[in-house]
Amino acid sequence: MIKKENILEAARKVLTEQGIDKLSLRKIAAETGCAAPSIYYYFKNKQEIVAGLWEQIAPSLQSSMIGAGDKHLAYAQFWLARPDDFRLFVTNADYFPFVATTEAYQALRAQLGGQLHQLNGQLMEQIYTQH
Numbered sequence: 001m002i003k004k005e006n007i008l009e010a011a012r013k014v015l016t017e018q019g020i021d022k023l024s025l026r027k028i029a030a031e032t033g034c035a036a037p038s039i040y041y042y043f044k045n046k047q048e049i050v051a052g053l054w055e056q057i058a059p060s061l062q063s064s065m066i067g068a069g070d071k072h073l074a075y076a077q078f079w080l081a082r083p084d085d086f087r088l089f090v091t092n093a094d095y096f097p098f099v100a101t102t103e104a105y106q107a108l109r110a111q112l113g114g115q116l117h118q119l120n121g122q123l124m125e126q127i128y129t130q131h
Contacts, residue, residue, distance in 0.1 A: 058102070
């Protein structure tokens with residue numbers, strides 16, 4: 001029987017190997033060795049899968065910020081080390097609305113307050129203009 005963790009692991013592999021634009025339930029199912037409809041037991045769509053991936057990475061982000069003297073700097077350094085994840089979770093219009101509704105994202109908003117959007121804007125400029 002397929003498990004939620006297997007689906008998320010397969011989705012991460014597809015994302016890593018083929019990119020955001022190639023992510024599909026069919027490819028995730030093929031990677032897990034199950035039929036695509038089996039995925040619907042855990043997730044309604046690929047957006048929910050991406051939100052599940054966010055919930056896996058969010059504890060690492062929170063952990064890096066907890067021990068930091070400057071939470072804003074820690075937040076920026078975390079994403080600068082993971083630009084592909086930043087593009088997926090924070091700036092992708094197809095997936096961000098699902099990420100933004102998770103408890104993990106709401107906790108991040110509570111921690112950084114109004115600075116979150118400013119930080120994301122600065123990071124977008126850095127990440128999208130790097131050569």
